[in-house]
Amino acid sequence: MTGRDEIESLIGLMARLPGLGPRSARRAVLHLLRKRTGLMAPLASAMATVAEQARDCPICGNISTGATCEICADPARATGEICVVEDVADLWAMERGHAFKGRYHVLGGVLSALDAIGPEELGIPRLIARIQAEEIREVILALNATVEGQTTAHYIAEAIGPAGPRITSLAQGVPIGGELDYLDDGTISAALRARRSF
Template structure:
């Protein structure tokens, strides 16, 4: 019985990750009841991001400028390059404020199952960045999944002829992880990479 306009808004919101039909309806009602304090700011913010939306032609990040804020930031260490599968991984690492370098987004991972081949990912542009020189270290920050690690291996082969340090994220116990609840794969990695107590 809600109007077609309201239905369309509910459906558009319900397709967002983390929202379903029920929470989308609650969100729409909230927006309609708080037109000035909720609807108007959201509409304005959405219009601005939509206008300025750009994919960084250097690293593949999505941002409101091209090059993106990270690639354009002179304080970032250009000799340090972190390769990730997805933009969401870039954002996650960047939020931690622990990585002072720049990024390269592959746009996915190699997958025989899903038919994702090297030419489907931003690998040539990665090689080109490395070949152009000025990069000392490439961190392969793929997910700790079979496909992520396959992709990392493939990249390691493609990059081995360049004079760079090639590293990958450490595997082991997550902070707060309890042995009892961890899978055998993680335990095996943590054991294999064990270090002397400082």
């Protein structure tokens, strides 16, 4: 492989990242090449470290480099509230709003018969076990306002049952068909404060 082939390979890999096409990837690689010592070398080192150490938190499913994530390890977050999200990006979006002080449960997707994703694949039985073990008083269903997200929310609500904790969902500010990762911090905070019974 020649030097040019390696650079083209790097551009091709960068172009696979969300939000980057071939042109944006080419510009990013050129910028990195111009700033090799100040930016490219530290970036490569940080990426290698994260690739080696990052893992899913065994409690909530967040991404962490420790045995558990910072949220699950923080005793102050044991408020009796658990916020159920579809993906880690949604958890991070909720954290940017600084409105929720409880703990999370990342499903890793939504129910989908077409994709053969059922309750077991999402760890819903593990969520139910957590609710009982952690003496949860409120479950906030912060799933995306899509058909699949709402189907998953209804399934979880039925699995918890009427004898379980209070079940709420995000309210105003979250548009139908919207995804949490694309909302601004103020919208997420307002939606969390105005949550309602599911």
